[in-house]
Amino acid sequence: MAKEVKDFTEVNKGLTEENAVLEALRCMSCVRPTCVKGCPVGIDIPAFIQKVAEKDFEGAAAVIKADNMLPAICGRVCPQESQCEGACILAKKEKPVAVGALERYVADWEREHGTKLPAVAEPTGKHVAVVGSGPAGLTAAAELARFGHEVTVFESLHEAGGVLTYGIPEFRLPKAIVKAEIEQVKALGVEIRLNHLVGRSVPVEELLGYDAVFLGTGAGLPYFMGIEGENLNGVYSANEFLTRVNLMHANCFPEFDTPVKRGCKVVVVGGGNVAMDAARVARRLGAAVTLVYRRREEDLPARAVEVKNAHEEGVEFLCCANPVRIVGETAVEGVECVRMEMCEVDASGRPKPTCIEGSEFTLEADVFIEAIGQGPNPLLVSMIPGLERARRGNLVVDEDGRTTVARVYAAGDAATGAATVIWAMGSAKTAAAAIDKALKEE
Amino acid sequence: MYQVEDATQLSENVYQIWVNAPQVARHARAGQFLIIRVDETGERIPLTISATKGDSVRVIYMAVGKTTELLATKKKGDVLADIVGPLGTPSEIKNYGTVVVIGGGVGIASTPIIAREAKEAGNHVIGIIGARNKDLLILEDEMEEVCDELFITTDDGSKGVHGFASTVLEGLLKERTIDCVWIVGPAIMMKVTSRVTIPYKVKTFVSLNPIMVDGTGMCGSCRVTVGGETKFACVDGPEFDAHQVDFDSLMQRQRMYTDEEKEAREHFHHHDHHGGCGCCGGKH
Numbered sequence A: 001m002a003k004e005v006k007d008f009t010e011v012n013k014g015l016t017e018e019n020a021v022l023e024a025l026r027c028m029s030c031v032r033p034t035c036v037k038g039c040p041v042g043i044d045i046p047a048f049i050q051k052v053a054e055k056d057f058e059g060a061a062a063v064i065k066a067d068n069m070l071p072a073i074c075g076r077v078c079p080q081e082s083q084c085e086g087a088c089i090l091a092k093k094e095k096p097v098a099v100g101a102l103e104r105y106v107a108d109w110e111r112e113h114g115t116k117l118p119a120v121a122e123p124t125g126k127h128v129a130v131v132g133s134g135p136a137g138l139t140a141a142a143e144l145a146r147f148g149h150e151v152t153v154f155e156s157l158h159e160a161g162g163v164l165t166y167g168i169p170e171f172r173l174p175k176a177i178v179k180a181e182i183e184q185v186k187a188l189g190v191e192i193r194l195n196h197l198v199g200r201s202v203p204v205e206e207l208l209g210y211d212a213v214f215l216g217t218g219a220g221l222p223y224f225m226g227i228e229g230e231n232l233n234g235v236y237s238a239n240e241f242l243t244r245v246n247l248m249h250a251n252c253f254p255e256f257d258t259p260v261k262r263g264c265k266v267v268v269v270g271g272g273n274v275a276m277d278a279a280r281v282a283r284r285l286g287a288a289v290t291l292v293y294r295r296r297e298e299d300l301p302a303r304a305v306e307v308k309n310a311h312e313e314g315v316e317f318l319c320c321a322n323p324v325r326i327v328g329e330t331a332v333e334g335v336e337c338v339r340m341e342m343c344e345v346d347a348s349g350r351p352k353p354t355c356i357e358g359s360e361f362t363l364e365a366d367v368f369i370e371a372i373g374q375g376p377n378p379l380l381v382s383m384i385p386g387l388e389r390a391r392r393g394n395l396v397v398d399e400d401g402r403t404t405v406a407r408v409y410a411a412g413d414a415a416t417g418a419a420t421v422i423w424a425m426g427s428a429k430t431a432a433a434a435i436d437k438a439l440k441e442e
Numbered sequence B: 001m002y003q004v005e006d007a008t009q010l011s012e013n014v015y016q017i018w019v020n021a022p023q024v025a026r027h028a029r030a031g032q033f034l035i036i037r038v039d040e041t042g043e044r045i046p047l048t049i050s051a052t053k054g055d056s057v058r059v060i061y062m063a064v065g066k067t068t069e070l071l072a073t074k075k076k077g078d079v080l081a082d083i084v085g086p087l088g089t090p091s092e093i094k095n096y097g098t099v100v101v102i103g104g105g106v107g108i109a110s111t112p113i114i115a116r117e118a119k120e121a122g123n124h125v126i127g128i129i130g131a132r133n134k135d136l137l138i139l140e141d142e143m144e145e146v147c148d149e150l151f152i153t154t155d156d157g158s159k160g161v162h163g164f165a166s167t168v169l170e171g172l173l174k175e176r177t178i179d180c181v182w183i184v185g186p187a188i189m190m191k192v193t194s195r196v197t198i199p200y201k202v203k204t205f206v207s208l209n210p211i212m213v214d215g216t217g218m219c220g221s222c223r224v225t226v227g228g229e230t231k232f233a234c235v236d237g238p239e240f241d242a243h244q245v246d247f248d249s250l251m252q253r254q255r256m257y258t259d260e261e262k263e264a265r266e267h268f269h270h271h272d273h274h275g276g277c278g279c280c281g282g283k284h
């Protein structure tokens, strides 16, 4: 019997001070620390861990914040197993130093004990526009502000944070923490203008009038499967379902005005982190949840810990199956699926799923959530003359984040397609350095 | 925060509100809309931009449920939590020749701005505004001023032509050349009225009003079927070629939350203010 999950409080409780210090003592302070190479923003990991071992948490926070203004967020949502921790030399021997948990501990400690801001350079008189307030936009804004540039961030939603705010659920990333870290970025002098959809509220000509432009518009365009019955009531993109709950608090309806179909039987399709989040939110809204994935369980692209949590919370996994049709009169009544067979390995090195003919079966359902991926939002980028896009709509950028339009830079999901928070931050940091260099050479 | 500069009641359930929102007002074009969130616990609702003046924008809306009823309580000097816009693709205005701009019920709100831009583009503009009865007719003066010709219809015959906008449109199509038609109103009215232009092969736009959340193309809540393809009304529209639109699917999706809307309204009438449910870090 699955344990009951009702509330949205954080699942992972973090380290105690004692455990944090013990864990820090495991670090070997390597001379050539491989862990740092695994961190896209290049935090001086052994240096901050050393400070934790000395119980100098304030000093540890200062080391981290020299390279990362969103440590409480990264400590929680970075896929550390394939980043810093995966690259730790102890990973091969016993187990890696828990870099993420330590980073989280330090950031939480600092938030509770009063934060210190990193130094900001003298004003340069240059003004940079940042579009989007997700991890890419926030990182670029913080870096540019520290270099002394005036920064205005435009965000179309009524809250800042991008996916951190509307996508990743409260029980993995409490919104109060996201807000606190955004306040830190604002404290550097960054102005965030909410409710501004660039391209509409701010015309492109006005945008291109800034000394430089950073596009951090993300990959918010939800893909749909294109199967029959997709417009029935009760069919959601994961983006919509998660936005209704995370951003609009539909879990508190009718105290909050936005409704969401909670469903009795929810079927989620997809195998990534987004699918896990949608499934776990649906469980918390009280439904029985089945997650349908076309490959095998061992092929699930989601982080292992998310899969484990989803299992523990009672999400049923139905692997090697794929929805082909949604049935119902006006609302979802069921999801017809086919069984999949794993055939020869495809170009990506994974076995290719093909459907087994005649294997159709129908799952009873009243809500169906599609979490099959997102692409870059085309709205603004299609309005900027000369801005080239590659396959799947990703912006074409060079290694410094330069787009095909002068003074316009891009990073994060808008350039890479849906990736991770830390890759968005790493690429934004690189682009900010390039913008700074260009502005100072002028 | 966005300040209410003026708020008036136009008819039994229809209200007009002017709000200071420079980023919307300065760039708004015909056919676009904005999204309002009235307060910190509010939902996001789309409303058509009906006029602009300096940094202010006007919307006209019918009180039909929780949010619009709450909005109707707002007076001059009150503030609204959020407004984003202008959203959506502007109307495809150009010099077509003779155009007809039709508004049904609260849909009339959208017509003066379309008629004005069409006129400025050099068209001969014919307006048709219709409502159930004469008390529900709005913006007659504004339409009178901007249109070359204006027809009024009421379902009960209390003013103008006794009948529907489609009756007048049919008559116009029979007697002269009409080059383009805009129809804004309830989905069923747009469906029925736009059928009239099919045999005449006249380009006809309708402004679709599916349920929206972000209004920026991020959620897919507003998806509609046009010419067999899925479109997001908030960015690809809201105006589409009427003859390609699947109105039945639109109307079915508009009813998705009927039960919840009833519950929200009851809750609103039984609780004067919100109780905290403690779900957002104690913020509310």
Ligand SMILES: Cc1cc2nc3c(=O)[nH]c(=O)nc-3n(C[C@H](O)[C@H](O)[C@H](O)COP(=O)(O)OP(=O)(O)OC[C@H]3O[C@@H](n4cnc5c(N)ncnc54)[C@H](O)[C@@H]3O)c2cc1C
Residues within 6 Å of the ligand: A077, A078, A079, A131, A132, A133, A134, A135, A136, A137, A154, A155, A156, A157, A160, A161, A162, A163, A164, A167, A168, A196, A197, A198, A199, A216, A217, A218, A219, A220, A242, A273, A274, A277, A377, A379, A380, A411, A412, A413, A414, A418, A419, A420, A421, A422, A424
């Ligand atoms: C449900 C979900 C769970 C995830 N879980 C994880 C995880 O656990 N760990 C992890 O590392 N990654 C995770 N990811 C991926 C990660 O969130 C993204 O890679 C990351 O947020 C990308 O950052 P970004 O700044 O490029 O874009 P986004 O976070 O998408 O932010 C883009 C922002 O730009 C705004 N915007 C877009 N266009 C405009 C415009 N024209 N004008 C103004 N504003 C605009 C948007 O409203 C948005 O706020 C998850 C993603 C999702 C959807």
Ligand SMILES: Cc1cc2nc3c(=O)[nH]c(=O)nc-3n(C[C@H](O)[C@H](O)[C@H](O)COP(=O)(O)OP(=O)(O)OC[C@H]3O[C@@H](n4cnc5c(N)ncnc54)[C@H](O)[C@@H]3O)c2cc1C
Residues within 6 Å of the ligand: B033, B043, B044, B045, B046, B047, B048, B049, B059, B060, B061, B062, B063, B064, B065, B066, B067, B068, B069, B106, B109, B208, B209, B210, B211, B212, B213, B238, B254, B255, B258, B261, B262
């Ligand atoms: C592009 C666009 C422009 C619009 N312009 C106007 C306008 O100028 N004047 C006007 O009176 N109305 C307009 N509407 C409709 C208006 O948004 C709804 O009447 C309003 O959201 C109802 O909210 P409620 O809480 O008061 O009522 P509810 O009881 O919640 O809903 C009543 C009905 O309104 C529709 N509705 C509910 N929530 C939404 C939502 N989030 N988005 C869209 N529709 C919803 C549903 O069909 C529902 O059955 C427009 C809608 C769209 C999409």
Ligand code: SF4
Residues within 6 Å of the ligand: A038, A039, A040, A041, A042, A043, A045, A068, A074, A075, A078, A080, A083, A084, A085, A099, A100, A103, A422
């Ligand atoms: S930011 Fe992410 S990748 Fe870098 S050290 Fe922290 S947890 Fe590891």
Ligand code: SF4
Residues within 6 Å of the ligand: A026, A027, A028, A029, A030, A033, A034, A035, A036, A045, A046, A087, A088, A089, A090, A097, A099
């Ligand atoms: S690689 Fe591991 S042990 Fe070495 S410094 Fe980094 S965290 Fe410490």
Ligand code: FES
Residues within 6 Å of the ligand: B211, B212, B213, B214, B215, B216, B217, B218, B219, B220, B221, B222, B223, B232, B233, B234, B235
């Ligand atoms: S309202 Fe979300 S995509 Fe249109």
Ligand SMILES: [Mg+2]
Residues within 6 Å of the ligand: A257, B043, B065, B066, B067, B261, B264
């Ligand atoms: Mg409502």
